[in-house]
Amino acid sequence: MPELRKDPVIGRWVIIATERAKRPDQFSSAAQNLPPEKPCPFCEGREQETPPEIYAIRKNNTPPNGPGWELRVVPSISPFLRIEGELERKGRGVYDIMNGIGAHEIIIETNQHIGNISDLSEEQIAQVINCYIDRTRDLERDLRFKYVLIFKNHGWSAGGSGIRHSRSQLIATPVNPKRVKEELVGARNYYDYHERCVFCDLIRQELELKDRLILDLDGLVAVTPFAARFPFEIWILPKKHSCDFTSMDTETRINLGRIMKKVLSKLKKGLNDPPYNYVLHTAPFRRPKVGYWKSIDYDYHWHIEIIPRLTRVAGFEWGTGFYICPLPPENAAKFLREIEV
Amino acid sequence: MSELRRDPVNGRWVIVDSDYPTKPESFEYEPNIIRGGGTCPFCYGNELLTPPEIEAIRNPGTGPNTSGWQVRVVPNKFPALQIEGELDKRGLGIYDMSNGIGAHEVLIESPYHNKDIPDLLNSEVEAFLSMYCRRTIDLIKDKRFKYIMIFKNYGAAAGASLEHPHTQIVALPMVPKNPMEEIKGAQSYFEYRDRCIFCDIIRQEMQEKERIILENKHFLSLCPFVSRFPFEIWIMPKKHNSLFFNMRSEELPALAQILKDTIHKLKVVFADVPYNFIIHTSPVNGSERGLEYYHWHIEIMPKLTRTAGFEWGSGFYVDSVSPEKAAQYLIEAKV
Numbered sequence: 110m111p112e113l114r115k116d117p118v119i120g121r122w123v124i125i126a127t128e129r130a131k132r133p134d135q136f137s138s139a140a141q142n143l144p145p146e147k148p149c150p151f152c153e154g155r156e157q158e159t160p161p162e163i164y165a166i167r168k169n170n171t172p173p174n175g176p177g178w179e180l181r182v183v184p185s186i187s188p189f190l191r192i193e194g195e196l197e198r199k200g201r202g203v204y205d206i207m208n209g210i211g212a213h214e215i216i217i218e219t220n221q222h223i224g225n226i227s228d229l230s231e232e233q234i235a236q237v238i239n240c241y242i243d244r245t246r247d248l249e250r251d252l253r254f255k256y257v258l259i260f261k262n263h264g265w266s267a268g269g270s271g272i273r274h275s276r277s278q279l280i281a282t283p284v285n286p287k288r289v290k291e292e293l294v295g296a297r298n299y300y301d302y303h304e305r306c307v308f309c310d311l312i313r314q315e316l317e318l319k320d321r322l323i324l325d326l327d328g329l330v331a332v333t334p335f336a337a338r339f340p341f342e343i344w345i346l347p348k349k350h351s352c353d354f355t356s357m358d359t360e361t362r363i364n365l366g367r368i369m370k371k372v373l374s375k376l377k378k379g380l381n382d383p384p385y386n387y388v389l390h391t392a393p394f395r396r397p398k399v400g401y402w403k404s405i406d407y408d409y410h411w412h413i414e415i416i417p418r419l420t421r422v423a424g425f426e427w428g429t430g431f432y433i434c435p436l437p438p439e440n441a442a443k444f445l446r447e448i449e450v
Numbered sequence: 451m452s453e454l455r456r457d458p459v460n461g462r463w464v465i466v467d468s469d470y471p472t473k474p475e476s477f478e479y480e481p482n483i484i485r486g487g488g489t490c491p492f493c494y495g496n497e498l499l500t501p502p503e504i505e506a507i508r509n510p511g512t513g514p515n516t517s518g519w520q521v522r523v524v525p526n527k528f529p530a531l532q533i534e535g536e537l538d539k540r541g542l543g544i545y546d547m548s549n550g551i552g553a554h555e556v557l558i559e560s561p562y563h564n565k566d567i568p569d570l571l572n573s574e575v576e577a578f579l580s581m582y583c584r585r586t587i588d589l590i591k592d593k594r595f596k597y598i599m600i601f602k603n604y605g606a607a608a609g610a611s612l613e614h615p616h617t618q619i620v621a622l623p624m625v626p627k628n629p630m631e632e633i634k635g636a637q638s639y640f641e642y643r644d645r646c647i648f649c650d651i652i653r654q655e656m657q658e659k660e661r662i663i664l665e666n667k668h669f670l671s672l673c674p675f676v677s678r679f680p681f682e683i684w685i686m687p688k689k690h691n692s693l694f695f696n697m698r699s700e701e702l703p704a705l706a707q708i709l710k711d712t713i714h715k716l717k718v719v720f721a722d723v724p725y726n727f728i729i730h731t732s733p734v735n736g737s738e739r740g741l742e743y744y745h746w747h748i749e750i751m752p753k754l755t756r757t758a759g760f761e762w763g764s765g766f767y768v769d770s771v772s773p774e775k776a777a778q779y780l781i782e783a784k785v
Contacts, residue, residue, distance in 0.1 A: 110532055111550030121627055124530050124550055144478065189465050189760070189768050190452065202654040203647065204675050209452030209465055260759030268758020280760060283454070287462050288765030307544065314543045335545045388763030416762060423609020424601030425530070425618065427751065428728035429626035433530050 133444035188213035227373035235366030264384025300408030308410030333438035340436035481722035482605030492614035529554035568714035605724025640743035648745030673773035
């Protein structure tokens with residue numbers, strides 16, 4: 110009998126196929142007809158092919174927009190949102206409209222032409238995390254923005270392009286995105302009732318049950334969520350309660366780099382370098398006087414969600430918001446635990 | 451400058467890129483080329499390869515599970531939910547779960563392996579649409595079911611696992627999140643204004659005209675103002691009605707006509723494009739919210755782009771072609 114499970118934070122139901130579940134190794138990413146690889150504008154020496162850099166980690170005071178860097182942030186060449194201008198809201202009949210103000214930046218994680226972040230060193234990944242924090246803090250000063258969404262599209266089916274150079278993206282938005290709000294509201298409702306953080310409860314329960322635990326390492330855990338939407342969906346959470354990713358101390362940044370490298374290497378090795386997205390879930394900017402998210406310091410808990418793209422989202426998922434996961438997360442966790450990296 | 455538009459029903463924001471709209475010829479999509487070959491369980495002569503049929507429209511004198519049908523409904527061989535058993539909801543620590551009770555049926559739209567909706571006769575389209583209603587009416591006799599979801603995945607890229615065109619019908623033991631959100635959005639609008647938001651949308655669209663693709667006596671097809679995907683299309687009944695299966699008999703031929711012509715136009719702009727469509731309707735069996743304020747409609751989503759991290763993380767969508775522009779291409783497409 111298939112099982113319906115409810116996500117304890119946002120209340121989304123998923124259907125976990127149990128009887129007709131596939132074996133974990135049947136999901137291994139098949140070779141795809143990928144579009145031909147394009148010349149890479151992100152490699153060292155091609156700095157003129159991107160818009161001027163916003164941020165960089167450079168050696169020996171090398172000048173901006175030339176070689177000599179380890180990590181570089183540039184504006185997107187085809188931004189969804191633009192940084193210039195005042196925010197204007199207007200109505201038109203039943204519709205509401207805003208102009209497309211925001212920031213869209215590309216974080217080039219290495220000067221080498223390496224495709225998967227799991228092939229960078231732990232220190233390099235920690236440096237990427239540092240950069241996420243620095244950029245978010247910088248954008249927080251711009252009062253037009255309410256949220257910074259940091260994510261990665263790895264591989265073609267995950268929305269990646271024909272340029273296979275490891276990078277992440279950052280988008281600052283003038284409104285709190287719907288999906289983020291749902292999670293914040295869900296966490297707050299749980300807190301109002303229990304006076305505990307739902308994610309802390311979740312971590313406690315997962316550490317006790319262990320069947321969905323992939324790694325428990327240096328104060329961070331990697332688990333497959335109880336109500337996984339996708340096969341091999343993975344969450345990485347800090348054990349210590351914190352709503353805000355940017356408040357992480359130096360040691361945690363290094364430890365996060367380590368667990369991310371381990372988890373993403375397991376995925377790459379176990380499933381033949383599958384396409385995936387990861388998305389950082391963190392609190393919106395908590396500026397004084399906003400006041401709306403009063404208990405957020407206590408009720409919300411930052412984490413990273415990794416979604417391998419091994420199945421296709423179809424009419425049922427679009428229509429219902431219900432997901433069908435053809436692999437129980439317990440089987441996925443067991444498979445990933447056993448892969449040596 | 452791109453524009454942010456907010457869906458008046460569910461509050462979702464969409465970024466519409468109006469600076470550099472993508473031209474139809476530059477979308478890199480995976481076309482759905484029907485190759486045939488192999489043994490198709492949905493073709494004539496292979497009726498015994500599916501589970502026994504639930505209902506069919508048949509030529510007189512033909513028996514169940516033989517050839518000679520026009521529309522055939524069978525249980526899904528790999529159901530996401532199972533029909534037998536009592537609903538058993540329970541908790542596990544902080545988690546909630548339930549057994550997977552429900553019905554999962556496959557409706558084979560026609561006996562023709564390589565004919566999609568635009569290739570069928572009007573009467574053939576009408577026949578399978580009437581079967582959507584018949585199946586719904588039959589399924590809701592089972593009081594465990596609170597929502598009937600009817601959708602089509604056309605082409606592998608849109609999630610279809612078999613080539614032969616078919617629709618799926620899923621009966622669910624609870625109202626799923628997306629319809630619930632829509633209904634709540636429509637409800638709060640109704641409480642404030644005493645009007646159906648969809649009726650207001652139709653009025654505004656008929657006035658502004660720039661997003662309307664086709665119109666007949668009973669229906670409109672249009673590119674919604676807040677399209678999540680390029681060339682997203684809605685088909686809406688002009689007369690207020692919250693339940694799809696309550697359609698009046700004179701509406702059925704008009705729906706067949708507009709559905710056929712709209713998908714035909716879409717396929718003229720994008721040859722062999724994979725797509726999904728979903729019927730949005732009100733819940734049933736004690737969950738009948740929204741009789742006054744919800745308005746059934748069909749949402750058609752061509753599979754032209756790949757959803758990436760930004761959409762998953764934010765619930766924000768980026769539409770690289772404004773619906774006004776998309777409507778223009780579709781209006782001009784000759785069928």
